[in-house]
Amino acid sequence: VANVRGEIAAEGITPLASGPAVSDELFELGQALFFDKLVSGNQDVSCATCHLPPFGGTDGRTLPNGVGGSGQGPARFGGDIIPRNGPSVVNAHLLGEMFWDGRVEPGGGGSLNTPAGAALTPAMQAVFDPGLELLAAQAMMPPTSREEMRGQIGESELGNLPDGEFTDVWQGIMDRILVVPEYVTLFSSAYPTTPLVDFNFAHAANAIAGFEARAFDRTDSPFERFVGGDDTALTTPQLQGALEFFRPGNCSSCHSGNLFTDEDYHNIALPQFGPGQGNGPGGDDDFGRENVTGNGADRYRFRTPSLLNVELTAPYGHVGQFADLTDFVAHYRNTQNSLLTYNIVAEVDDPSLIATLVPNANQVLNTVDPLVANPRNFNANQIADFLRALTADSARDLSDVVPATVPSGLPVN
Numbered sequence: 001v002a003n004v005r006g007e008i009a010a011e012g013i014t015p016l017a018s019g020p021a022v023s024d025e026l027f028e029l030g031q032a033l034f035f036d037k038l039v040s041g042n043q044d045v046s047c048a049t050c051h052l053p054p055f056g057g058t059d060g061r062t063l064p065n066g067v068g069g070s071g072q073g074p075a076r077f078g079g080d081i082i083p084r085n086g087p088s089v090v091n092a093h094l095l096g097e098m099f100w101d102g103r104v105e106p107g108g109g110g111s112l113n114t115p116a117g118a119a120l121t122p123a124m125q126a127v128f129d130p131g132l133e134l135l136a137a138q139a140m141m142p143p144t145s146r147e148e149m150r151g152q153i154g155e156s157e158l159g160n161l162p163d164g165e166f167t168d169v170w171q172g173i174m175d176r177i178l179v180v181p182e183y184v185t186l187f188s189s190a191y192p193t194t195p196l197v198d199f200n201f202a203h204a205a206n207a208i209a210g211f212e213a214r215a216f217d218r219t220d221s222p223f224e225r226f227v228g229g230d231d232t233a234l235t236t237p238q239l240q241g242a243l244e245f246f247r248p249g250n251c252s253s254c255h256s257g258n259l260f261t262d263e264d265y266h267n268i269a270l271p272q273f274g275p276g277q278g279n280g281p282g283g284d285d286d287f288g289r290e291n292v293t294g295n296g297a298d299r300y301r302f303r304t305p306s307l308l309n310v311e312l313t314a315p316y317g318h319v320g321q322f323a324d325l326t327d328f329v330a331h332y333r334n335t336q337n338s339l340l341t342y343n344i345v346a347e348v349d350d351p352s353l354i355a356t357l358v359p360n361a362n363q364v365l366n367t368v369d370p371l372v373a374n375p376r377n378f379n380a381n382q383i384a385d386f387l388r389a390l391t392a393d394s395a396r397d398l399s400d401v402v403p404a405t406v407p408s409g410l411p412v413n
């Protein structure tokens with residue numbers, strides 16, 4: 001116990017902050033929008049299609065199936081395959097940037113950088129409540145993506161809008177929502193001083209963010225109790241695993257601080273597969289952070305994910321490279337060997353992904369982060385035991401956040 005306390009003190013780990021205060025009215029509006037497929041072009045996908053309460057706020061899939069898919073979670077099939085693994089919405093309000101490449105992040109002088117650029121006007125950003133800015137800016141994005149929610153030309157009035165016209169898509173969604181009387185009531189209650197004509201999608205996104213920050217604020221883990229002073233909160237294997245994590249594993253050189261992330265970007269020698277981000281000779285590679293910064297030194301660097309509740313969010317890695325937590329941890333024992341001997345057949349849930357493995361291993365290894373480049377010895381099982389101590393009791397069952405119905409009357413998943 002004393003050794004683990006020493007590591008925690010050296011790491012500067014303190015009790016987690018609680019989320020921003022969110023009114024009941026904003027929460028209810030956001031809850032409705034998060035679960036309502038009306039927000040998607042073909043009315044077939046909601047945020048919850050990919051961020052499911054039974055799977056720790058992820059979809060439990062290697063890669064999500066978006067527009068045109070059927071079924072839920074691991075049983076989902078068909079439709080557009082999304083190029084990256086779906087991260088969890090649990091505790092996302094604590095993060096300092098959104099997405100695997102951080103493309104939604106704070107800009108200078110209180111502004112926000114997002115792929116929407118100038119379309120996310122200062123007036124819209126001013127709608128975002130303090131503490132909800134990043135989550136709200138993030139929530140503006142999925143409805144604009146053809147594969148995630150919007151659909152194709154010829155499928156709906158939202159699908160028919162040209163690419164890049166963020167403002168028109170957002171307005172199109174509002175036109176749909178505000179003809180539903182229950183939404184008019186919900187918006188007016190959440191924003192009592194805003195006249196109906198002044199609502200835009202920023203109000204919707206701010207409500208979704210408020211819902212997420214309150215519904216998915218789940219920090220009651222054994223580790224959190226230990227940090228709070230309870231010496232009995234961790235089991236002996238978890239205490240041993242903590243020492244492996246902080247010492248020979250050296251995991252905390254990147255998974256540092258209260259959230260177990262440095263909120264920085266690294267190349268840890270993972271394979272690439274799936275549709276990709278249009279990078280590389282075949283267009284099927286994913287250059288990660290370079291796509292945001294334009295800096296070649298950022299190629300193959302991805303955000304260090306927080307490890308809070310990681311037990312619940314399999315598969316792991318930016319395309320879901322590993323199905324099992326211990327296997328992901330064991331990757332770090334010899335990253336080069338792990339990448340070169342990667343067995344995609346054993347790891348992916350959708351066999352159509354097997355043929356998409358990108359032959360980029362040499363390029364990835366050329367720029368692998370020095371911290372994980374060399375073979376190291378540590379007990380991966382013990383580290384995985386420790387990581388399970390980061391699971392909040394209340395995150396194991398998130399069913400309390402699912403509404404019985406949504407205002408459009410469409411099925412809730």
Ligand code: HEC
Pocket residue numbers: 034045046047048049050051064065066067082084085086087088089092095097098099100101135138139142143147148149208
């Ligand atoms: C078709 C699946 C899909 C749908 C629908 C979807 N998401 Fe996601 N979500 C993802 C994927 C995949 C990522 C990561 C993408 C990336 O990093 O490039 C993501 C990222 C996020 C993140 C960032 C988490 C982090 O750790 O950075 C949040 C928050 C989020 N989604 C919320 C939402 C909300 C709110 C909606 C509805 C407006 C939504 N998502 C709809 C798949 C989906």
Ligand code: HEC
Pocket residue numbers: 245249250251252253254255265266267268270301302303304305306307310313315316317318319325328329332369371372383
């Ligand atoms: C050089 C920085 C670095 C070090 C050291 C490091 N990690 Fe990571 N970790 C990352 C990055 C970056 C990712 C995401 C990479 C990607 O998907 O491309 C990641 C991903 C993970 C994931 C997957 C999480 C998820 O939600 O998908 C786990 C689990 C993990 N690391 C655990 C560990 C453990 C345990 C150690 C120590 C043995 C460790 N990491 C050491 C940077 C690091």
